[in-house]
Amino acid sequence: MAADKKLRIPQMAVQNLRAKKFRTVFMMFFVLLMSATFFFSTILMENMKAGITNTTERMGADYILVPKEGTENIRESLFAGVPCSVTFDRSVEEQVRAVKGVRRVSSQLYIATLAASCCDAAVQLIGFDPETDFVVKPWIEKSGELELKTGEIVIGNDIIAQVGDTMKFYEVNFKVAAKLEKAGMGYDDSVFMTYDTANLLKDSPVAKEKLPSGEIDGYASMLMIDISEDLERKEAKMLGIDIQEAAGTGQAMHAYSADDLMSGIASQVRKLSGYGNVLTYIMVVSTALALISIFAITINERKYEFGVLYTLGASKKQIVSIILSEALLISFAGGILGVLVSYYLVMTFKNFISVKLGIPYLDISVRQAAPVAGLCIVIAAVTGIIAAVCSAYRMSRSEIYCLIRECE
Amino acid sequence: MVRVENLTKNFLRNQRDFDAVNDVSLQVKEGEFAAVTGHSGSGKTTLFNMVAGLIRPTSGKVFIGDAEFTAMTEAQQAVFRNENIGYVVQSQSLLNNFTILDNICMPAYLSRSVTEFKERAVQLLTEIGLAELAGEYPRNLSGGEIRRVSIARAMLNRPQVLLADEPTSNLDSDNARKVMSMIRDISNSGTTVLLSTHEMEYLDYADTVIKIKNGRIE
Known part of the structure; x- marks a missing residue:
């Protein structure tokens, strides 16, 4: 007889997320914000640096x-x-x-x-x-x-x-x-x-x-x-x-020299890029903290659910896998959506941004955007996983009967 | 067969040691239906949680069949529990995000060794008269139906032992009798049953009654 089709851990995670749509969308929104900001600021900085490089190269004089x-x-x-x-x-x-x-x-x-x-x-x-x-x-x-x-x-x-x-x-x-x-x-x-x-x-x-x-x-x-x-x-x-x-x-x-002539702008861009990086780090850390809090709250609410899974023979590894899968799905989807939203906004308001921010060169071709987008998605996914690991670790340390007692 | 030897669980309550279960030894033979009875707080649930491996005893041993369950690692206990122990906890224990059929199949989903289970799941649902509710979610079921589904789920992997902690609590007498008959049938089919209850009217269903008071067997 052929083996029956099982609901695997990722499918369970999807089912859990679909069942709690509001919670899922809320968490995804945090990741989306982080990813969109990171993508936007990185593209902007890259373009400013590219502008300086182009200018310096085109000078063509010693x-x-x-x-x-x-x-x-x-x-x-x-x-x-x-x-x-x-x-x-x-x-x-x-x-x-x-x-x-x-x-x-x-x-x-x-x-x-x-x-x-x-x-x-x-x-x-x-x-x-x-x-x-x-x-x-x-x-x-x-x-x-x-x-x-x-x-x-x-x-x-x-x-x-x-x-x-x-x-x-x-x-x-x-x-x-x-x-x-x-x-x-x-x-x-x-x-x-x-x-x-x-x-x-x-x-x-x-x-x-x-x-x-x-x-x-x-x-x-x-x-x-x-x-x-x-x-x-x-x-x-x-x-x-x-x-x-x-x-x-x-x-x-x-x-x-061409480098010296542009060094003023280059140092301004470096400064701006430095501020941009600091803001991005702050954004990543605050999103991670927000996600840790949300994960901690939701996992706390779901203690009984995990306790029941333990009584059915789930191992701690399986429970942690469910939590991490959910986090990965949320952060991955949030990361991708953030990049898409940011890309769409930059494309739509390209000229406006160019004029307002004085960036002569706003090139967001797929070739240029792809590595930045990849980086944003990876950072979003890692942030989500770190947030979930903290909550999962706390939960896996508590005795199983404590999880079931929550509801009794 | 379930064998418990000198099982003790000590908790710290109000900064004082408290023995929830104190030096309990018992044996329930294969296919036997034993009811553990006692007042609320007598130590029934703690005893059941230790037998199920959800609480580490302070001292003592638990044997399920020939295996010393308390000597296993946490990961080994999880696999053993999945394959050999069906546990029905006191309150609503169905997973709300999954259908009734998925709830019943959950022990198989979590198992590495069980590969054929759909037919049995449907059969169990039919036996408890809820086959038509396979695609429903727990929120659409009554208390009695939820309890019967929980028992069916506990039986999916054909465990050696069924542990049922107060399975009739919060049920009307009609539903409570249905649940007790169901557990009696499970015992008759060869599964060892350990059931806790404080409702005396259902003790007739059991082969043996074990009284527990202040963590000790009387």
Whole structure:
């Protein structure tokens, strides 16, 4: 005769959970909250770190020379696309080029546009010199061979326009020649153009009125500097000082490496990430404590039920298995639901979060979300199990007759 | 066969030692129906809990058949209890989250060795006249029905011994007699029965009556 189908421990656990729906949903909700918070904060931090890495990598220069006063503006423009206008005399370029050990120098001009009728969007215009450029062109050319003519622009991925469209800045029309791939930094909200194209703004009465007078032709916002490869590390480090000295005849200037330039934001993110981690740990611990309390209360209420199972020949191992299975199911389901809810909310409010929190790059592709989701679910499951183990341990230590006496 | 030798259980009550069961020895032969009677608090339940392995005695031994039950580890006792002892506790002991059929099958679900049980479960349900309630939950059953299902469940794994602690408490006389007849039938079929009661009118069902007072057999 074939063996009869038995109700196994996991099935018993499911049946117990289904029979007490309110209690199950209540416990699941705690785990859901923890999982959703953990997923959300981790995704946010990962994206901020990715934004900094992208920005640093895309700089493509050994040194970046910027006016001391405009450093913060440049940083914010590079990282988050906050438009700024920072200028210094472009003749500095020649002085820096003359410094021994400097291989290539190219200047860029940052012009902020306005959220007004004169401009289609408030974005960062970035002018570059195609003759000397070694930073922007190689990156633009990734999107295809491109020879920018005067009047043509290349737009960042987040700018709402398509190739062939016309965009207006300071009442001057520009033709969109290419649209870049997502960069995950301020470049996504920027518009690239050659100096010749940028100079078209000179003739705009609006630009004359709104921009600092004449600060387009002959001006730059930063110098991208490439140094000789045969320099030793120490010499390369000292070269920054030489560059600063060569440039420092007028306005106070500072030469940064790409890492140094972004270090301010990086340390802010590290701090934020630290706070985020602390909050997450607090959340995990408080959820665990809440779950321990709920488990302790419910298991206390169910002492008689477990006592009856003992009288039927259940071992302590089987009773503990039932409790742990219930905890695992609750925390696993809560963990998955938390991730799904969080993922759905981030997807739905992606742009809002991006703008409000100043995160240029909110990438929650499945590839990026999967490991974080896995981690959240594991943490939720472990938290639930720890909570249940505490209650199960307490119960398994009491004498069986005490459990049955609860009801007698 | 159940043999109890010099069984004592000492509790601490109000910071003073208290012997709930004091040096009790008894023997119930195979297939015998023994009723343990005494007032409330006389030590009946403590004695039954020790025989079932739910309380560790302070001293003394319990033998079920040839096996010294008190010498076993907790895990060994659980397996032995599952296979050899059917225990009906004093109050409502059905599991509310499971159907009547699942409740009856529970000892088999918890057992590693029992593999065929469905037919017996249905047969037991039919014998107690509740076959049509197999899919119901305990909340839909009366007190008498719950008690009969508890006894049927205790008998699922064909135990050597049935321990029934006050099986007629809180039942009307009609239901109480049904329960006692059922236990008598179980004894007649060869199972050793140890039943506790303080209701004298049901002692006629037993082969032997053991009186207990203040933890001692009189």
